[in-house]
Amino acid sequence: MELLMALVVLAAILVLAFFRASIWSWLLAVVVLVPVAGIVYRISADAMQVIFGIVAAAVVVLGVPYLRRRLVSYPVLIIFRKILPQVSQTEQEALDAGTVWWDGELFSGNPDWYKLIHLPKPVLSEGEESFLEREVEELCAMVDDWDVTHVRQDLSPEAWQFIKDKGFFGMIIPKEYGGLGFSALAHSAVVAKLASRSATLTVTAMVPNSLGPAELLLHYGTQQQKDQYLPRLAKGLDIPCFALTGPFAGSDAGAIPDSGIVCHGEFNGQKVLGIRLNWEKRYITLAPVATLLGLAFKLYDPDRLAGGETNCGITLALIPTDTPGVKIGRRHFPLNSAFQNGPTQGKDVFIPMDYIIGGAARIGQGWRMLMECLSAGRGISLPSSATGSCKMAARTSGAYARVRKQFKLPIGKFEGVEEALARIGGNLYVMDAARLMTAVAIDLGEKPSVVSAIVKYHCTERGRIVANDAMDVHGGKGICLGPNNYLGRGYQQVPIGITVEGANILTRSMIIFGQGAIRAHPYVLKEIRAAHDTSNGWRALRDFDAAFFAHIGFTMSNAVRSLLFGLGNGRGIAVPLVVNERYYQKLTRYSAAFALMADAAMLVLGGSLKRREKISARLGDILSLLYLCSAALKRFEDDGRPPEDLPLLHWAMQDALYRIQMAFDGVLRNFPSRIAARILRTFIFPLGMCLAPPSDKLGHEVATLLMQPGEARDRLTSGMYLPDDMDDAVAALEVALHSTLECEPLQARVEEARKAHLAGKVMALDDLERIAEARNNGVIRPEEAILLERDYELRRKVIMVDDFAPEELRAGH
Ligand SMILES: Cc1cc2nc3c(=O)[nH]c(=O)nc-3n(C[C@H](O)[C@H](O)[C@H](O)COP(=O)(O)OP(=O)(O)OC[C@H]3O[C@@H](n4cnc5c(N)ncnc54)[C@H](O)[C@@H]3O)c2cc1C
Numbered sequence: 001m002e003l004l005m006a007l008v009v010l011a012a013i014l015v016l017a018f019f020r021a022s023i024w025s026w027l028l029a030v031v032v033l034v035p036v037a038g039i040v041y042r043i044s045a046d047a048m049q050v051i052f053g054i055v056a057a058a059v060v061v062l063g064v065p066y067l068r069r070r071l072v073s074y075p076v077l078i079i080f081r082k083i084l085p086q087v088s089q090t091e092q093e094a095l096d097a098g099t100v101w102w103d104g105e106l107f108s109g110n111p112d113w114y115k116l117i118h119l120p121k122p123v124l125s126e127g128e129e130s131f132l133e134r135e136v137e138e139l140c141a142m143v144d145d146w147d148v149t150h151v152r153q154d155l156s157p158e159a160w161q162f163i164k165d166k167g168f169f170g171m172i173i174p175k176e177y178g179g180l181g182f183s184a185l186a187h188s189a190v191v192a193k194l195a196s197r198s199a200t201l202t203v204t205a206m207v208p209n210s211l212g213p214a215e216l217l218l219h220y221g222t223q224q225q226k227d228q229y230l231p232r233l234a235k236g237l238d239i240p241c242f243a244l245t246g247p248f249a250g251s252d253a254g255a256i257p258d259s260g261i262v263c264h265g266e267f268n269g270q271k272v273l274g275i276r277l278n279w280e281k282r283y284i285t286l287a288p289v290a291t292l293l294g295l296a297f298k299l300y301d302p303d304r305l306a307g308g309e310t311n312c313g314i315t316l317a318l319i320p321t322d323t324p325g326v327k328i329g330r331r332h333f334p335l336n337s338a339f340q341n342g343p344t345q346g347k348d349v350f351i352p353m354d355y356i357i358g359g360a361a362r363i364g365q366g367w368r369m370l371m372e373c374l375s376a377g378r379g380i381s382l383p384s385s386a387t388g389s390c391k392m393a394a395r396t397s398g399a400y401a402r403v404r405k406q407f408k409l410p411i412g413k414f415e416g417v418e419e420a421l422a423r424i425g426g427n428l429y430v431m432d433a434a435r436l437m438t439a440v441a442i443d444l445g446e447k448p449s450v451v452s453a454i455v456k457y458h459c460t461e462r463g464r465i466v467a468n469d470a471m472d473v474h475g476g477k478g479i480c481l482g483p484n485n486y487l488g489r490g491y492q493q494v495p496i497g498i499t500v501e502g503a504n505i506l507t508r509s510m511i512i513f514g515q516g517a518i519r520a521h522p523y524v525l526k527e528i529r530a531a532h533d534t535s536n537g538w539r540a541l542r543d544f545d546a547a548f549f550a551h552i553g554f555t556m557s558n559a560v561r562s563l564l565f566g567l568g569n570g571r572g573i574a575v576p577l578v579v580n581e582r583y584y585q586k587l588t589r590y591s592a593a594f595a596l597m598a599d600a601a602m603l604v605l606g607g608s609l610k611r612r613e614k615i616s617a618r619l620g621d622i623l624s625l626l627y628l629c630s631a632a633l634k635r636f637e638d639d640g641r642p643p644e645d646l647p648l649l650h651w652a653m654q655d656a657l658y659r660i661q662m663a664f665d666g667v668l669r670n671f672p673s674r675i676a677a678r679i680l681r682t683f684i685f686p687l688g689m690c691l692a693p694p695s696d697k698l699g700h701e702v703a704t705l706l707m708q709p710g711e712a713r714d715r716l717t718s719g720m721y722l723p724d725d726m727d728d729a730v731a732a733l734e735v736a737l738h739s740t741l742e743c744e745p746l747q748a749r750v751e752e753a754r755k756a757h758l759a760g761k762v763m764a765l766d767d768l769e770r771i772a773e774a775r776n777n778g779v780i781r782p783e784e785a786i787l788l789e790r791d792y793e794l795r796r797k798v799i800m801v802d803d804f805a806p807e808e809l810r811a812g813h
Pocket of ligand 1: 241242243244245249252282283284285286341496499500501504505510613
């Protein structure tokens with residue numbers, strides 16, 4: 001009987017916690033179970049009186065909101081205010097920027113998979129499709145990356161003109177201003193396609209559409225500024241750049257020393273109120289050729305001429321580069337890429353007040369404006385360019401691994417190479433899935449700041465893995481630069497994507513979980529807001545009380561769910577689909593565990609979590625991987641569940657789930673409180689860690705898929721530029737792949753006949769001589785010999801690398 005009672009109490013706790021029962025449900029359970037327990041355990045009447053007293057007090061204190069707030073929530077609020085980390089103005093503005101989207105579901109511990117599955121499919125409009133097939137195709141064909149990066153160190157004048165004329169600089173500008181008015185999805189598709197051709201081309205076309213004058217004007221510009229600049233930017237009549245970074249403010253961009261002082265000055269022959277500016281910026285893309293400089297600076301108004309504060313904060317202005325005192329023109333040389341990038345300086349440059357983006361009303365709002373734009377834009381540019389270049393790397397690596405033979409076998413058949421190919425395929429699948437899902441979210445009006453940091457970081461990091469693997473698969477062919485090398489420059493330029501729009505180490509260690517924990521958590525932001533609300537003490541206490549008790553219920557629920565789900569590795573969790581049901585279940589399991597872990601980390605580490613970057617980074621990895629898995633599953637559904645893609649999906653999911661498990665393990669191993677770590681481990685891994693990385697067999701399937709033409713390979717690399725000019729190395733490789741597969745049976749016949757014929761004799765012949773011998777001996781027909789000769793020529797073309805006379809290697813030759 002006692003045991004049964006204990007089980008009933010345990011079951012009640014689990015059920016109430018699991019379903020996030022209200023305080024009243026808990027109190028009711030206590031009121032019912034305590035007397036029954038008293039009888040079952042034969043507790044003395046005196047003891048029962050004491051227990052009843054405690055229960056009654058608890059019911060009154062917790063059940064009467066006024067008392068609960070005064071006696072419980074108020075002391076907690078006081079402590080909370082003390083341990084709340086100091087948040088700088090710039091951090092606060094970054095936190096306030098953007099929206100919470102699927103990251104909120106992942107933080108909830110119980111993602112709504114119906115919501116995910118019912119997100120719209122990524123579909124381009126007819127006009128957007130046509131632009132990709134015509135204008136983008138034409139531009140790609142126009143650009144020879146070797147000519148760009150080695151010979152000219154710039155795009156050709158024809159390519160520049162084409163970019164301007166066809167509106168590439170105005171992809172995000174609405175049609176009413178003469179722009180293309182593209183969706184985020186189309187914008188992303190254009191960037192990805194360009195990136196499969198040339199990094200220089202991509203950056204040049206991409207930057208005016210990412211964080212810069214056009215986007216800032218669209219969101220914050222005055223009507224007069226929009227009318228003046230947007231049509232010119234759309235047609236490339238103005239070349240924009242945006243200058244935030246300087247020598248002493250890189251990642252900590254809020255610390256820019258560049259300044260503007262409000263004062264009177266002369267402008268166009270008249271005395272006007274304006275700003276005297278001084279700046280020193282570097283790394284600014286398009287600055288050397290810009291006609292319109294977007295500038296971030298700190299504005300001061302010592303004489304209060306603008307009528308506000310003396311210390312106004314970060315402000316943004318648009319300055320024509322022919323304004324006296326603006327210096328541009330010198331170039332940096334970023335890893336042999338030839339996009340225009342350089343420093344800019346200004347000394348005592350006077351501009352009128354209406355150069356401020358949004359006019360005087362926007363004084364001091366610069367940082368918030370930048371963060372808001374970044375929260376969407378960061379989800380497009382770098383993820384798309386990384387994915388585009390990886391599509392090219394994947395397609396060529398698969399083909400090359402099939403065409404190139406060593407030890408009488410295609411190199412892709414060796415297990416070591418297979419491993420690299422599997423990583424290329426699996427990573428690319430998930431990168432593209434994340435790119436697409438994020439673009440769809442942006443088109444739905446989201447500005448998903450945490451999600452955009454996730455895709456920026458993970459697409460560029462996975463891009464780095466793919467670039468490395470592709471280089472390894474190609475061996476010397478990837479290393480020797482020249483017109484026939486389609487990989488080397490992309491490999492060289494990988495660190496650019498890693499560094500810009502939030503350098504990756506910082507993004508992983510500070511931003512993803514740091515912002516996510518506050519923004520996407522269902523209660524933390526509410527608690528923080530209530531704690532900061534000092535203007536109305538009663539309201540603050542009421543809001544804090546509501547959030548705090550909901551938070552307790554949330555944490556208890558996640559603890560119980562994490563434990564129960566862990567016992568069955570997610571089995572039994574209700575999910576919407578039977579296809580890949582186990583993946584959805586495991587993700588729900590880890591989402592609950594993540595929510596628990598996040599709460600525990602915030603509780604134990606408090607404000608110091610900000611400095612514990614390694615813990616924060618691993619928690620960010622878990623959140624990110626949950627997002628990437630969601631995107632992979634969504635992609636598989638959107639693609640119509642093609643069975644041929646299953647190896648890619650399985651590889652992506654198994655790799656990510658394994659990494660999620662290891663990230664938890666990393667947090668737990670390094671968690672500062674050992675007791676808390678042990679308890680958490682019991683809740684998260686009650687039966688230990690059971691996930692393994694993708695098997696060798698699965699890796700083999702992915703590699704095989706990359707090495708042969710087929711729907712899965714086409715889908716994986718869809719949207720990349722595929723040249724058809726046989727002088728182009730990528731085009732030749734594609735043809736060589738088909739030829740290799742077609743000729744393989746013939747090759748085998750020739751080899752077998754030779755073996756039988758020679759029977760122990762050693763006769764060294766090159767490939768062409770063998771073909772001739774086989775034809776002469778009647779082993780193959782003349783037309784088959786022609787096929788084999790062509791195949792030999794194709795393979796040779798693909799394998800050969802460029803060589804140069806010494807003087808030809810001089811830059812500019
Ligand atoms: C090719 C190129 C183009 C660019 N284009 C533009 C442009 O058009 N406009 C513009 O304004 N800027 C531009 N940038 C600047 C770019 O945004 C910065 O380079 C970037 O913000 C990093 O600054 P930094 O290079 O000074 O590195 P640093 O800030 O010195 O960082 C160095 C390393 O320290 C890490 N780090 C720094 N702080 C932390 C922290 N708290 N925690 C963990 N790690 C940290 C970073 O992640 C990085 O790995 C460009 C840069 C390049 C290279």
